[in-house]
Amino acid sequence: MLINGSGSSTCISIEASSAYFIIRNCTLLKASSAGLKISATRNGLIRNNIISNNYGNGIRIDGNSNNNTVVENDLCYNFRGVYFYGAAHHNLIDNNNISYNGHGVLNSWCNDNNITRNILINNGNGTHYEENGIYIVGQNNVVLNNTIINNREHGVHVYGSNNKILKNKIYNSRSNGIFLTLAHQNIVKGNKIYNSSENGIDFDEANFNIIFQNILKNNTDHGVYIIQGAYNLFYNNTFLKNQINARSYGSGFNDWNNSYIGNFWDDYQGKDENDDGVGEEPYYLYGKYGDNYDFLPIWWDAPVISITYPNVNETYENSPYFEISIDEGIADSKWYSIDDGIKNITFTGLAGVINQTEWSNAPEGPIEIIFYANDSRGYIGKSEVVVVKNLTAPEIIINSPSLNQIYGFIAPTFNITIHDLSPINRTWYTIDGGDTNYTFYGTLEQINQTAWTELNDGQVTIQFYANDSLGYLGFTNIKIEKDTTAPIIIITSPNNNDVFETKAPTFQISIDELNLESMWYSLDGGITNITFSELNGVINQSIWYNIHGGDILITFYAQDRPGNIGIESVLVKKRYPPQQQISGYNLFMIIGAILGISIIILKLKKQK
Template sequence: MNQDDGHPSYKEIPIRSSQVSINPLVIDEKGNGNYTWEEAILEEWCSGNGTKEEPYVIENIFVDGNDSEYCLIIRNSLKYAQILNSTFQSTHGYSYKEAGLRIINTTNLGIRNNTFLDHYVGGIYCANSSNLNITYNKISNTDSYSLLLNKCIYINVSYNQLFNSNFIGAYLQYTNYSVILCNSFQNLEGAIWLRESNCYNLISKNNIFAKESSFEISLGISIRGNSIFNLIKNNFINFTRNGILVSSQNNMVQSNILTWITLTCIRIEGLNNSINDNQIQGHSGISLLSGSVSNKVFNNSISQSRTSGVYVQGINNTIFNNTIFNNRKEKETYGIRVDYIASNNTIYQNYLLNNSINIRAWNSSNYFSFNGTGNYWDDYHGKDVNDDGHGDTPYNITNHRDELQGQDQYPLFWDPPLIQINTPKHDSVFDENPPKCNFSVLEGTIDKYWYSLANFTHTPLSGSLNFTINESIWETLSDGAFTFTLFANDSKGYIGSDTIKIFKDIRAPSLKIQLPQNNDIFGLTPPNLSLELNEPNVDRFYYFLYNNISQTQKYNISTFPLVLNDSGWSLFFDGPLWLNVTVIDIAGNQNSTEVRILKDITKPQIIILKPSPNAKFGKNSPVFELNIIEPHLEEIWFTINRGSENYTFTEQNTITVWQWLDNGQYNITIYAQDAAGNIGVSKISLYKVSKQNPAISGYYILLIFILLGIFLRICLYKLRFGNIDFTKPKIDMYKVSVIKK
């Protein structure tokens, strides 16, 4: 069977194919038994001469006790002897001394690779003996104990398998300087009990567990009754109700592993015991009950408790340097619980993390720091500005009503350095030159600092708080935004950081003037400026105007579209101008572009060559001949007598509406507009004189109505009296003549 955590493996000696069956017997060197050793060697199952080099050996015997009180008794033996590869079974009795093998007042005996089973009281009983080696034996199905050592000294119990006992595995009383090492205890009521004055014993590397889930060991290891200076070390205890109980003094419980303990992992009721370096997981971690005085609990790892990691009822105990974490099975699972009757206990340098409640105390007469050192509480919300390793404000210890029961004046707390990047600023933009950096340490003291930029991390630096980003790193970066994080650690390795975003921009901005376009013409009003820009990090724009003679100042641009400055525009007369626009990004890269435009503030000049002023025309329109002085002429129109309707000349330069005009004087106003919107005006007066068609006089109109009336009366008469003969007119028709003037 292999053991973990440095526990050696069992090495069983092969049992011979056949064993000699014998009856229960007693070997007593004083002659009060069946044999002395000298007599026993005459039997086939015994050999040797009792020396260290050639001990007496009882080997390969099978003893069935047949419910007697023993199978084999060795008594009053001082010679070297061994019992090997034998089987002892079926004894019965009522005294604790009754067992399969009884060793009494004996020394220098080895009991190795034997099997003990079905004993009503015990498997092996040793009393008043010394220098015994009990190794590699199997002891099972006993009703009281597997092994009992009574008033023994220098006993080695190693690599044995003790299982299926209704009571105790290894029971020691008044036994000193002995070793219980690397044994396996399984399915017992109790594994190892030291009762009544057992001193200076080593209980180490034993494996105590309940193999069957339905079976639970009541108690793993128990140290009681003035048992002192015993070392309980490196044992593995699993699936027991209680792990280790110490109700005596001056013992050491060290480096044990206890898991799945359903009640208390380690329970202390004595004084001056040391409980250290244990790994504990169970219902309740370490309990210092009312009888516990001046014990030291330190360097333990305690987790997964349902009630509390450390429970304190005793007095004058010291609990320090333990890690108490993940005790949160219930809403009110405590890392440390200090009871009403607990007093004068000192609790310091413990680390409490991720517990439901780190600590509750119901007594104010305990101490939560020692010599300026407190505990680490993961729910402490103070600061350690001066980096002395202690919080600057106390940690309050309260009861369930939040009533103050004490304070940790020096809570262990070491926050990382608080640093701040001063330069570069967040969202700063840089060209091909790497940024210069400066930072401040707002809290704490730093040891080294380093930075990451994009996917690069620079090696740690120290000393000055000013540095320049590594040139080779900066050169590898393309244009864009990058995360720059500065890290700084302190002497304990705690790391603080600050992060900003910076930009690299080495490309000139892309710039295009959309409006005005090349050779656009403008008058008194300056043009609107509209740009097409591709640059995320614009710092500023400006523009200026110039021609071959002068240039304006540079005007900053803030909004789009922009109307050019009036004062700058007014500096120039008619003619071509150049509009130059420059954009500069935050990194200092710049680009310029320009467009040629024309300024024209002179009105078109209209000279009327024909017709002459005050000329007279008949029904035919006059033909106009104009001389318009304007290089950018766009439109010509005219009005008649300042009317609201605008007319244009025909292709023959005539006036279409002239023919419908009455005779009279007409004032013709001619307009000419250029591309800049300037309008020139010229006027001329003309007369229309033409013959009129004769008009129909009022007399003739009256005559027409009379004749029409007569005709209608004749028609009505005919309809009434019959046909009328029109061959002979009744009325003479009037003749109307129109006189043309």
């Protein structure tokens, strides 16, 4: 089911329900507030829907809405993908594609929600300063096993306490991978936070948090940056290739190791002389206060791997070529995995091609290739790169125009959505069966006016194409109508030069037009227009009575849906009726009699 919510606040709204319900296989577009709104409702299942191009939220869950499940949906090109608000607790957001929105998921003052196994890519359109993959405001929420890539502000922003941020892949955030502000007693565990434009994890007035088993790699400013924060515990984290691994300006004390182990720092300058896996010298962090030491830094002299090829986020159809280097240590054996270690493929040398069978069995989408090398002591070094597998042509969704929509002289404007895992190289359309192709950029544009003008009236097929970086071609079309012919009006009555007096004439016309929209007539050249709905009728009596006598041009108009106007006129005459004579007498006879009597009276006077 497709619901175009243009002009409406929501496509679907469910309120005050506790009955179990399912919404599935729907396409919800262009609502001003939310494609789907759930308020004061529980026990709902939202599955396998396409919810996109809504000006507010893709899905809004608010007003004590609990125990709802949102799974396997495609939420793209909305202002927010999913919005929790107003005591919406104990809900599950699982295995959805939440990409290309202003915000990915916003959990505003809601608790105990689980956000798991979602893909959140390229959220943030530049219209709001807080554009995150996931924004948590509340308590006891769980963010688990999500893939969060290339979001405009933060990958995950946490404002609240006792939340758990676990095992997420947070790559290429344009600000911080994870931002903790006024966030206390949270657990951040097992995340991979790579390539943030600022910091891997940023603390601002965040206390008593536990950060462990995370990998913070290649972040531009810092792996961890503490502006304000105290009594946070960091242990068993891995810091790799960050500009500065960690810096603490907080006014309180933080612990960078527990009683047994600290963190792995790739720029550690010490040695593990007794082979117990702990560096002999403390690791010093940048900062102001005396808590800036990891006293039990993890260290071993394992091989250090650099990946030359493939590059991060490159797209492949077949298994990619790889090339690595061992920058430190001597590798005793080497292997890689593309399924998070379920199956390891050994190799020799420093270059090769990823196993095609394993690549063919992997699902489409982001794939993390992990290269490993161990030394003679069994210490293992590893390095990862994320690439994208794509076997599918771009999917083009035509949001407008609609099927069989009618246009006149002005060329239509189209709005489309394109889904693809690979970068789009080129998009174009044709309106003449492919004789002429028109390249366009973006997803909103007007059809070439010159080409539209040259088309004859009738059915027009607009064919859209999209070609991605792997050469896959996606296409779709929409059929519309062109109508630039004005309606043809035939006036049956009145006829030219018909004469009427003070009683308004009747009319009868016929109109040749399939897309007729409206009809009207005028007796004064269009200054005053009188609409009518039937093809026969009577000219407005009041206007007719007050119009001066003589020649009167009655002009009929008909407009079709594209706006073409047909005009036809008839010239009639209006005259006033003659004055009534005195009843029963001839006026000339009366005047003659009066004159005769006057002559007799004059003669009688003279005789006297």
